[in-house]
Amino acid sequence: MTPLLDGSAHAIANAVRDGLTSAVAITEAALGRIEIRDGAYGAFTDLVTKRAFERAAVIDAARARGERLGPLAGAPFAVKNLFDVKGLPTRAGSEINRERPPADADATLVARLEAAGAVLVGALNMGEYAYDFTGQNAHDGPSRNPHDHAHMSGGSSGGSGSAVAGGLVPIALGSDTNGSIRVPSSFCGVFGLKPTYGRLSRVGAFPFVSSLDHLGPFARSVVDLAATYDAMLGRDAADPAQADVAPMPTAITLDDGIAGLRIAKLGGYFARCGETCAFEAVDRIAAALNAERTVELAEAERARAAAYLITMSEGAALHIDRLRARAADFDPDVRDRLIAGAMLPGAWLVQAHKFRRRYREQALALFADADILLAPATPCRAPKLDQKTFKLDGKEMLVRPNLGVFTQPISFVGLPVVSVPVWTDGEKLPIGVQIIAPPWREDLALRVARALERDGVVSAPVAHFA
């Protein structure tokens, strides 16, 4: 079973469909591997063993009846614990929320993946209330980087990155407000897709910053990333933030290659606020794609500042009652940022939203001459678990709020991004590069990621487990 668990969801679904194995056998193997390995990774907070076996048995019974199986048939998956899972309290990384009654229904995206045949095996560790870039959790312990356990997984979807990189599941879901899919993808060396803002339903996911929240998948192959994303597409009438844009499945164009695509690197801000390895990774991707042009996204630093302030302010508004009544039960690092957010002038929030519209026009203008933009995903490889500060652009900064310097100005526009993992000989840890597409063109970002994967430029191997 090891080759299947180390492989793709696509391969698992084919094996189940062809009768080479069963969904129940895959589920048993995946849960067995989680039991052995997760003590080292800290990726899971909940297992739904009974549900998983019941679901797998339904798939096997459907096959026995000769029914057509879904594209993800039998593939195990897990979700950041801010997704509603029927029967579990949606803890969202917090101590406080685990006192909530169990969810009485699954989040829309969980239900859609199961409808495609995937088998939910559990919920994943995350930074408290998603206000985190490190993968630390004050209540459940950190999710660790499977490629070096002394290093961060990245956050706030740290358990998602860790579970996929560690070979516990081939696909996982996370959320991304300012970089929380792209940062752990970069640190853990997996593929992550942050779709266009408003693309996927957020129903049944505990919010953080409504203006900026996105949900999306992690995977170890681009084929899986696209298949998972495609399975989650579709209008959800219960989500007022979802845009009225026709779904565009991506699998059918995934192998179309990069011919005809105009690809450019982002310069300026995106070429100066990080360590050399971040820019070298972009250069390698650019060279592989024959992307010789560099363009500048003006006012990216202001965009990052605006996203920072919107996050503090909206996050505080969401949690103000809990900050009054349960301050001692928060992770102190999260609580004090939220308290400060509650004290910010309202004018700053309005100014930030006004700037957002201006900045959007500038960002969209770049796509008149380019189809894809490249930028680092993180300013460095995964820091050590206890590292509190680092130096960026010559300035000593806190690690926790600043790992998103390159992701925030992109999600602030709402652009779709695939983070691809880049490896360097002699280095244990990878670093990610953002493949950025125009709004609603996830298909283009996935096509480019797939071309890079096919040419061996990027890859997401399962971490060696000793």
Place this chain on the structure above:
Amino acid sequence: MMEKVLDPEALVDPAAALLKLTLTPESRAQTILHLTIAAEQAEVLMSGPIGDADEPAPVYQP
């Protein structure tokens, strides 16, 4: 030199009282740190033009 957009030390205690938030000494110090960072970010945000007629994007669609 640009005038500071916010004085965290002056703000923290009256704001906490107004918001009915109780701060421990450790929390107060960290709150001041995060207000200071926020003020730096606000200075960056306000460093360029935002016009009277610019519309915010409350229900944002890219």
